[in-house]
Amino acid sequence: EAITVKIFPNQDGKLDPQFRREAMILSHLGKKAGIVAMLAVTVHEQMASIAFQLFPxxxxxxxxxxxxxxxxxxxxxxxxxxxxxxxxxxxxxxxxxxxxxxxxxxxxxxxxxxxxxxxxxxxxxxxxxxxxxxxxxxxxxxxxxxxxxxxxxxxxxxxxxxxxxxxxxxxxxxxxxxxxxxxxxxxxxxxxxxxxxxxxxxxxxxxxxxxxxxxxxxxxxxxxxxxxxxxxxxxxxxxxxxxxx
Missing domain, CATH: 1.10.510.10 (Transferase(Phosphotransferase) domain 1)
Known part of the structure; x- marks a missing residue:
């Protein structure tokens, strides 16, 4: 399955608030129709990322x-x-x-x-x-x-x-x-x-x-x-x- 990855650089050693909000909301919405699917979340020392299904x-x-x-x-x-x-x-x-x-x-x-x-x-x-x-x-x-x-x-x-x-x-x-x-x-x-x-x-x-x-x-x-x-x-x-x- 083709994917796209959205990267959020950490801010002063802390997770980007937009990353926190997006991951939380997409987790809340789940796999509902009409919402892009969140496939994976990764957190590293300097950044975090969310993998999504790729739309053309x-x-x-x-x-x-x-x-x-x-x-x-x-x-x-x-x-x-x-x-x-x-x-x-x-x-x-x-x-x-x-x-x-x-x-x-x-x-x-x-x-x-x-x-x-x-x-x-x-x-x-x-x-x-x-x-x-x-x-x-x-x-x-x-x-x-x-x-x-x-x-x-x-x-x-x-x-x-x-x-x-x-x-x-x-x-x-x-x-x-x-x-x-x-x-x-x-x-x-x-x-x-x-x-x-x-x-x-x-x-x-x-x-x-x-x-x-x-x-x-x-x-x-x-x-x-x-x-x-x-x-x-x-x-x-x-x-x-x-x-x-």
């Missing part, structure tokens, strides 16, 4: 190599990414660095897996499902960071993941991430625009959770306004631009 492509490389993906293909890809995010969220883990490089694709079988959990958050055994959670992770190098992660160390990490996921959705459909901008594009269907704008809401509490994202998924919408009809009235009031005249 990242999401960015896959999209660049397949510019002719159909809408159905994109919907299926989004569905599989959502399933992987649901797996970690229901296991009490927020990735906190979802981006095009941290989603791996095996083109031979269509398998999608999340990787790079060194900046991730794992809730205690009895986590609060709602509210603000203190999180201490590196935010400066993230590709699609939620706004609140750049200004505070106290935020809901699961809501932050939804923002990053919204950026990824827009990239899959349009080829750009649209971080912080308002969704308005004639080439996006109304249901896609509404869902993505909800995910990119600057107010974390207004964003849907991963279950709601899957439930309102574009791939299952039977009409352009199906998503809107399933959104709560309070959310619709804030998006009058999408109401039917």
């Amino acid at each position: 492509s990242t999401l960015r490389a896959y999209l660049a190599a397949t510019p002719s993906l159909t809408l159905s293909d994109k919907n299926n890809l989004i569905r599989d990414i959502c399933k992987a995010v649901k797996t970690i969220h229901t296991s009490g883990v927020a990735h906190l660095d979802l981006n095009l490089e941290n989603i791996l694709i095996d083109e031979s079988n269509g398998c999608v897996s999340l990787c790079n959990f060194g900046n991730s958050y794992m809730a205690p055994k009895k986590p609060e499902e709602k509210g603000i959670i203190p999180v201490v992770v590196e935010s400066l190098r993230k590709k699609f960071p939620a706004p609140e992660t750049m200004t505070s160390n106290s935020y809901n990490p699961f809501q932050a993941d939804i923002y990053s996921l919204g950026c990824i959705f827009h990239y899959i459909y349009k080829g750009d991430a649209l971080c912080g901008a308002r969704v308005a594009d004639q080439h996006l269907t109304p249901d896609a625009a509404v869902l993505i704008e909800m995910m990119l809401d600057l107010s974390p509490k207004q964003r849907p959770n991963i279950e709601e994202v899957i439930r309102h998924s574009i791939s299952t919408a039977k009409s352009p306004w199906k998503v809107i009809r399933m959104i709560s009235p309070t959310q619709l009031i804030r998006r009058r631009r999408f109401t039917v005249s």
Whole structure:
């Protein structure tokens, strides 16, 4: 089996905190579908390492190599990414660095897996499902960071993941991430625009959770306004631009 090895140099004779976090979280997640498999962990005097199964492509490389993906293909890809995010969220883990490089694709079988959990958050055994959670992770190098992660160390990490996921959705459909901008594009269907704008809401509490994202998924919408009809009235009031005249 082909593998790849991620090396973490020790810091002042101590194990890298990202190594500790990634090894702990991957051990917690086990061999769940949608998560890159951790095959081995080694610790040496000057470094530590984790061996993973090797994937042939990242999401960015896959999209660049397949510019002719159909809408159905994109919907299926989004569905599989959502399933992987649901797996970690229901296991009490927020990735906190979802981006095009941290989603791996095996083109031979269509398998999608999340990787790079060194900046991730794992809730205690009895986590609060709602509210603000203190999180201490590196935010400066993230590709699609939620706004609140750049200004505070106290935020809901699961809501932050939804923002990053919204950026990824827009990239899959349009080829750009649209971080912080308002969704308005004639080439996006109304249901896609509404869902993505909800995910990119600057107010974390207004964003849907991963279950709601899957439930309102574009791939299952039977009409352009199906998503809107399933959104709560309070959310619709804030998006009058999408109401039917």
